[in-house]
Amino acid sequence: MAGKITIVLIDHSYLVRSGMENLLREFPEVSLTEVFDGSEKHLVEKTMSLKPDFIIINPKSIKDSLNSFVLSLGNDALLIGLVDEHTPPVIRSRFKHILTITDNKYDLLNNMHKLMGTNSKDKSGKHENHSLSERETTVLKHITQGMTNQEIAEKLFLSVHTVTTHRKNITKKLGIKTVSGLTVYALLNKIIDMGEVNQQ
Amino acid sequence: MAWYGNYYPAFRIRPPNDAHVLCVNLRLNIGTMRIEKDMKLADVIHHDFNLVPVINRFGIHLGFGDGTIEQICKEHKVNVAFFLIIINVYHDPQYFPKKHLQSFPVGSLVAYLHNAHEYYLEQKIPEIKKLIVKLTEESGDKHKNNFKLAFNFFEEYEHELTAHIDREETSVYPYVVELEKVIESGTAPDKVLARMQSYSITDYEDEHENVEEKLYDLKNLIIKYLPSVKNDAISYNILLELFDLEKDLREHARIEDMILVPKVEAMEITIKKMN
Numbered sequence: 115m116a117g118k119i120t121i122v123l124i125d126h127s128y129l130v131r132s133g134m135e136n137l138l139r140e141f142p143e144v145s146l147t148e149v150f151d152g153s154e155k156h157l158v159e160k161t162m163s164l165k166p167d168f169i170i171i172n173p174k175s176i177k178d179s180l181n182s183f184v185l186s187l188g189n190d191a192l193l194i195g196l197v198d199e200h201t202p203p204v205i206r207s208r209f210k211h212i213l214t215i216t217d218n219k220y221d222l223l224n225n226m227h228k229l230m231g232t233n234s235k236d237k238s239g240k241h242e243n244h245s246l247s248e249r250e251t252t253v254l255k256h257i258t259q260g261m262t263n264q265e266i267a268e269k270l271f272l273s274v275h276t277v278t279t280h281r282k283n284i285t286k287k288l289g290i291k292t293v294s295g296l297t298v299y300a301l302l303n304k305i306i307d308m309g310e311v312n313q314q
Numbered sequence: 315m316a317w318y319g320n321y322y323p324a325f326r327i328r329p330p331n332d333a334h335v336l337c338v339n340l341r342l343n344i345g346t347m348r349i350e351k352d353m354k355l356a357d358v359i360h361h362d363f364n365l366v367p368v369i370n371r372f373g374i375h376l377g378f379g380d381g382t383i384e385q386i387c388k389e390h391k392v393n394v395a396f397f398l399i400i401i402n403v404y405h406d407p408q409y410f411p412k413k414h415l416q417s418f419p420v421g422s423l424v425a426y427l428h429n430a431h432e433y434y435l436e437q438k439i440p441e442i443k444k445l446i447v448k449l450t451e452e453s454g455d456k457h458k459n460n461f462k463l464a465f466n467f468f469e470e471y472e473h474e475l476t477a478h479i480d481r482e483e484t485s486v487y488p489y490v491v492e493l494e495k496v497i498e499s500g501t502a503p504d505k506v507l508a509r510m511q512s513y514s515i516t517d518y519e520d521e522h523e524n525v526e527e528k529l530y531d532l533k534n535l536i537i538k539y540l541p542s543v544k545n546d547a548i549s550y551n552i553l554l555e556l557f558d559l560e561k562d563l564r565e566h567a568r569i570e571d572m573i574l575v576p577k578v579e580a581m582e583i584t585i586k587k588m589n
Binding site: 301 | 408459460467470527528530531532538539540
């Protein structure tokens, strides 16, 4: 399924690995792509080839230099350090995000939940204003008139790709997926009027 | 589709101080028990009263007495193994029955699905429509038209759902029942073989479209965009019904995709081997 958040987990402890697997099961949209114990050869390459959204990693599980490991992973994936209360700050600071394994269940779940919200694919920002831009409003208007993406693109001199992006953003902002749902929204907000709908 | 925005809004939009609510929900999920045949049905309903409409589809109604699931199923001539599968699927979203548990007649599965369809079309949908009409009446003249929009929107959804259900009832289920008959008789008539070639259950899996999108939209229209009325009681009831219908349809689709489809695929293979 598109939109699934994929995670690779690296930890040398069987109990911690199973515990994390169990925890991640609470997030229906998360799929744990692969679990490593840290001793695998070519770990960096193997991890990168999976293109995960997140890598949860226990710094103690990395045999070689943690620094070079982190560097070679690049910035594509969000690193989450799996630490405990004894982990020195110098190690913690290598990670953008931290999960503390000695936390209680609810703190773990809440932290995890926050991390999932920072998914790199969705930088568009959860706090941004959810009202539509002028362009999006125009696109919305055309959608409710029953126009296809192609037709809208031609009319507004945009690429189909751009129209598709506008459409996705409209749905994301409004929380409405179907054309008739969008039509109701547009009518309620007087973006179109009844006459325009009846013309179709 | 981004994972957070649409399917799990509650996980995302909730303010920080609401965190404990999330945890309570999760705790309930973790603590889900497996429902077994020697449990008393009354205890099960106490534990999860949302199962009432589900047991109704087996012809079991409240006032069923103090028996265990096995006893009550026997009384009502219901296949116990099948009953347990369905009730566990509804009770626990993570549940998936093991293969050896799935030895029940396809006929009972189809009968169950049919009863569920009846429940959606004859009880749930009319109830929701009634509530939207009531809401429209209470909204005052100024906003009447806005609520009528919501009503029309829901009627559109009703048409879509009805069309989807009709297709299942008139083409998919008869096909499934026929396959079972063929296996029982041991010989496959040419007619059935021809049909298998032109239509396989795998196609059905593909065409199993998502009729849930409109429900999702309607929830957001009510929560965010329809004008406020003095009293939220009716809107709250509508939301309860919508969430409930949505969950029921989701488990329904899960039963079809994860139990009906594999079972029929297995039957198709058996029949092909018969010849």
